[in-house]
Amino acid sequence: MLRVHSFLFSVLFLMSCMVCQSETLPKPEIQLASHYAADLDVTDYLVSEKLDGVRGYWTGKQMLTRSGRTVDLPATFTQGFPQYPIDGELWLGRGQFEQISALVRRQETQMQDWQFVSFMMFDLPQHNGSFEQRYLAMQQLAQKVNSVHLHVISQLTFTDNKALFSELDSVVGAGGEGLMLHYRHAFYTVGRSQFIVKLKPKYDAEAVVIGHTAGKGKYTGQVGALTVKTPQGKVFNIGSGLSDKQRQNPPAIGTTITYQYVGFTQKGTPRFATFLRVRSVQ
CATH class of the missing domain: 2.40.50.140 (Nucleic acid-binding proteins)
Incomplete structure (x- = not known):
């Protein structure tokens, strides 16, 4: 009898491990930003606000965190989402990082928990065009899906660093975290890229x-x-x-x-x- 109980315990343990492991998939292959350099020519970049949310990777079937953990999103949230990858940010608004982070970590959620959350697109990993072309494709996608949860992060252009840092002051003054600069002619590349730059004040x-x-x-x-x-x-x-x-x-x-x-x-x-x-x- 002891051997039977031991065998059943082993089986249950292995099954529980398989369930736990199924919640985490391989880390998505994403592009990572570099730090701002003073000699950067801002006219070559499209600039957006750096959102203080949780990075999300839509695989075409499910949402993953940067570490590969699946996010418990209701089907109605992702209704109409395309069957190809989107790189973006799960966002509740400025100053709401703790709330969105806690929600993403929860194993069971309801639709009402996600009613004010947006998935803010900032790239299309499998699109073969330049960032400028990918931005246009994201705008078209957002219009096509027409979802209250799927949006594209607005990109701006600046003529000089003075205007850039004026925008940084404005964003930070309003409770934002900083800015992201995308080289307009760059292709999406996995890993740390010199063509996407974050600018945050210290x-x-x-x-x-x-x-x-x-x-x-x-x-x-x-x-x-x-x-x-x-x-x-x-x-x-x-x-x-x-x-x-x-x-x-x-x-x-x-x-x-x-x-x-x-x-x-x-x-x-x-x-x-x-x-x-x-x-x-x-």
Whole structure:
């Protein structure tokens, strides 16, 4: 009897593993952006807002995340979607990253959960034309499908960097994350591409070190992060940007440091905070 129970347990375990594995497919082969370079000629690019959503890859049959995880979308959401791949962003609106991220991770959802979500197209991976031609094809697709959930991200053109950075200030000031620049003559290529560029602002700010957290893994025995407090009373950890020497001999408690960040989370905590330097005494 013990052997029978053991055998049944093994079968059930294998079946459960197969179910878990079926939820994750191979990672989609997507194009990745590079960072903005100052010598870029903006007249060669089409520019759109960088949306703070979750990247989605429509295979022609189902929606995948960047990691290959299937998204539990109701059939009515994707009704009319084409049977070829679309690269885009599942988006709820500016400042709603936490909400859309949580929704995408849920294993079971209802249509009402997705009623305000848009799939914002920004590329067609299997289209053989230039980005300019792909943009036109996406506009035509959005009109053809005529879905409240399928849209194409608007692309703009600029004559100089002054106009580009003016648009960046406008987008960020309105709660956006930044801009994406697509070289208008480029073809879709898998992997990191120099022809698609992200432009996000980085801000400097100061905070006081109020503690140290212990490092793990290769940082065992050293400092893993600095616990800091801003003048506004926000407390958070900064682990990125510290050199090995600084992890061994970190800024003392009470020291004022300068850090960089990219916008704020919904809780008001600096996003992607990175240690920059100890503030010099004036």
